Every structure is written in C-alpha cells, then in structure tokens.
Amino acid sequence: xxxxxxxxxxxxxxxxxxxxxxxxxxxxxxxxxxxxxxxxxxxxxxxxxxxxxxxxxxxxxxxxxxxxxxxxxxxxxxxxxxxxxxxxxxxxxxxxxxxxxxxxxxxxxxxxxxxxxxxxxxxxxxxxxxxxxxxxxxxxxxxxxxxxxxxxxxxxxxxxxxxxxxxxxxxxxxxxxxxx
Numbered sequence: 001x002x003x004x005x006x007x008x009x010x011x012x013x014x015x016x017x018x019x020x021x022x023x024x025x026x027x028x029x030x031x032x033x034x035x036x037x038x039x040x041x042x043x044x045x046x047x048x049x050x051x052x053x054x055x056x057x058x059x060x061x062x063x064x065x066x067x068x069x070x071x072x073x074x075x076x077x078x079x080x081x082x083x084x085x086x087x088x089x090x091x092x093x094x095x096x097x098x099x100x101x102x103x104x105x106x107x108x109x110x111x112x113x114x115x116x117x118x119x120x121x122x123x124x125x126x127x128x129x130x131x132x133x134x135x136x137x138x139x140x141x142x143x144x145x146x147x148x149x150x151x152x153x154x155x156x157x158x159x160x161x162x163x164x165x166x167x168x169x170x171x172x173x174x175x176x177x178x179x180x
Contacts, residue, residue, distance in 0.1 A: 048083075067082065111166055117139075
C-alpha cells in the first residue's frame, strides 16, 4: 500500500544512466580543471594520472637526454610510452612525496583558444609559508588539455596576460607540433 511505484524506480534508473552518460561523454575537462587535477594527482602521488595531464613536451626535460633528438610529432606518436617513462621518473625522484600544494585558479584571467589556453592560479605550499602566482600554458594534445609549460607571474604581467591574442598562441602551438 505504501510502496514505491514502479515508474519511480524506472525514473531513478533512467536518471542515473543519463548522469553517467553526461559524465562520460559530455563533461569535458576544462583548462582550469586540468590544472587542478594535475596538482591534486601529483600531491596524492598518483604520478601516472599527473603525467597524463602533461604534454609529452615535458619528456625533453624529465627524460633528458633520451628524447632530445625526437620531434614533437614523434613524441605525440609515442605518447603512452613517454608518459609511462615520465611517471616512473617522477616516482623515482620524489622521495618522501611532495609537500601539500594548495592551488586556487583565477578564472577571470583564463584565456582559451582552439589549441592553447592560459590559466592563472595562486599556489601555497602548506606549512612552509611559500606562495605565489603562476601561469600554466595548456595545449590540446590528442584531444585533451595538457600542461605544456608553467611559469611564475607577477602583478606587472597581468595586463599583458589579459590581452593575449590566442590566435597567435594557437599558431605557435601548431608550428611547434608541425616541426620536423
């Protein structure tokens, strides 16, 4: 008499299936979320996930000199192998685990193009009194946003970053990956 009508159960199942489908196929990662997930993964010691959010361009510095003769296109082609090696290198080099890093993305400064994005964020190393502001340059690599470069940012840089011509940055990224 006081049971749940069957159509309610069917509605719940349908709603759960729709939520799963949305999360799987339509909820794409944003550049801001990529930056946050990178630091969260790295902080947790999940180097495989953290490296999946990095451009293969990082192989030039992380795996020096192994891939220095490779073109960017060759690195993208060997992406899975390169990322596996980078994750192993991070796991080897980070002895006691990284310090806890708190990252606060500043969305009003985010600039997004077709192939590239710039995300500004404040960071603070918990318990060490170290803090600052950085800009992350992200690129679309294999259909995903990935961190290409990270640099410190000062207050004097903010007007320049707010007026970035993303089409120029996209052209530079396209040229980088087309290099032979």
